[in-house]
Amino acid sequence: MWKLKQYLGRYKKQVIIGPLFKFTEAVLELFVPLVMARIIDIGVAGRDLPYVLKMGGFLLLLGVVGLGCALICQYSASVASQGVGTILRNDLYRKINSFSHAEIDRFGTHSLVTRLTNDINQLQVAVAMLIRLVVRAPFLAIGAVVMAFTIDLKLSLILLATLPLIVLVLWLIMGKSVPFFKVMQKKLDRISLITRENLEGARVIRAFSKQESEKARFAQASDDLADTAVGVGRLSALLNPLTYTIMNIGIVAVLWFGGGQVSGGDLTQGEIIAFVNYMTQILLALVVVANLVVTFTKASASAARVNEVLETKSSIISINQTAVEAKTNMPQISFQNVEFSYQGAEEPSLQGITVDIERGETVGIIGGTGAGKSTLVHLIPRFYDVTEGKLFIDGVDVKDYPLSQLRKKIGLVPQKAAVVSGTIAENLRWGKEDASDEELIEALKTAQAYDFVTALPDGLESYIEQGGKNVSGGQKQRLTIARALVGKPEVLILDDSASALDFATDAALRKALRKDTAGMTVLIVSQRAGSIRHADKIIVLDDGEVAGIGCHDDLFDNCAVYREICLSQFSAEEAKGGAFHE
């Protein structure tokens, strides 16, 4: 947890001022029982109204000054805790953004979201508690013990007998419940995962009529969390009755023995009341200390989870910060005996990949599901690094490029079309910040999206809802293709990104791409043989290996895997004669 103290260091002033004022408030609080005792012993006993009023006024003053101190402390605690939370959240967000897909896969998006929200909230609470209570509670507990001792040593023996019992109860209950708090955070992660899956897959769940089983899955996870929380709650519920019972027995003993001393004239009534007040202050302070232990235990689990993310280095880093010179006489993309395995996977997803792609070529990548098509194209912008072998872009190893230079060359349209909430123009300008409206329109036309965008009442300024809820799957795909085109990349990769388009639109898109992207290297990943049939080169993948490279006619005659794919989609005559949907 203390690895995060550098964040607290930025709020040194608040971390010093806050506890200092809280300490002053606690000192004033310790005087209250003594003043009360004097009011009773002198003012009430002697029927001295002016004295009662004077001391009452003094109590009021103590209260007002105490309140002022508490407010200053509260303000410092809020500034520091909110500040630390904000900086930490921003740093964590920045860090997550620097991660390659490998790290995101490792943590899981649901866990990253919980760390960014719930865990940072826990740390904020801990910072506020640190400033408000870490000095005050122990000081009040110890101070009240000392004050009680100054009133009467014999009565303090009762206090000495009750205190260890209270501490024992606190220790036992906390010792049993604290481990459960860590378990609860893990269970919360699971709820977050299920909620996310449910909300993102709401349509699929309905389509498969899986609402009931999904409800049951959620209910089970939430019951599981509730069971643990109730178990902890039961334990914690014992805390107050047990500690108050012990303390009340102590108070009864104090009144019993103290009463005798009052009769004997050794103690005054006011002193007995002050003594009982101090006992109550001690109890309350100890309960606060116990709660602090809980808060800090939760926070230390959260701190470990936040730290884990902050300390994780992205496996993809730019070694070189200065732009490297492309070698235009080399193939644009060259895979040289590339092998790739996902973290923790037993088998490589790609192996022995050796292929050259020339500048301006249109290349189709085809293969059964899970053949490794997406994995192959994800290596090009360095979403993942090759495990073995080399990958060159323009004759330079991808690892030697500054990431920004490499990714500027590439426009990747992912399989799952993703748009952000905002206008269509804003979404498209992700490809190029300063693109003019004309450039956006040009890209929309090539992507076959111009007609539907202009049919919208606000055209380019039409608002896209979160996740693109208000556009169809095919419209979303066309917008993401247009977005990639706006940046005029040297290499355009369409990762099965026309799968939601009807055959006619798909054919029109390919035709427009051929016409409008002259000089651009285009990689089309598809399961449809018709979509890649006219590519200059087709790469056939089978179970992570290259099963064939060539043009359609060669592959149809010589590559069994390709032939099988074609024949599963068309008759032999159609496939051979090229009567695919265009």
Ligand SMILES: Nc1ncnc2c1ncn2[C@@H]1O[C@H](COP(=O)(O)OP(=O)(O)OP(=O)(O)O)[C@@H](O)[C@H]1O
């Ligand atoms: N993030 C990941 N972590 C672990 N394994 C993965 C990951 N992504 C893909 N794989 C595995 O790698 C293999 C290749 O997957 P890939 O997505 O590249 O196939 P694909 O040919 O694009 O399939 P599809 O056409 O169904 O999209 C599969 O066995 C898959 O299970």
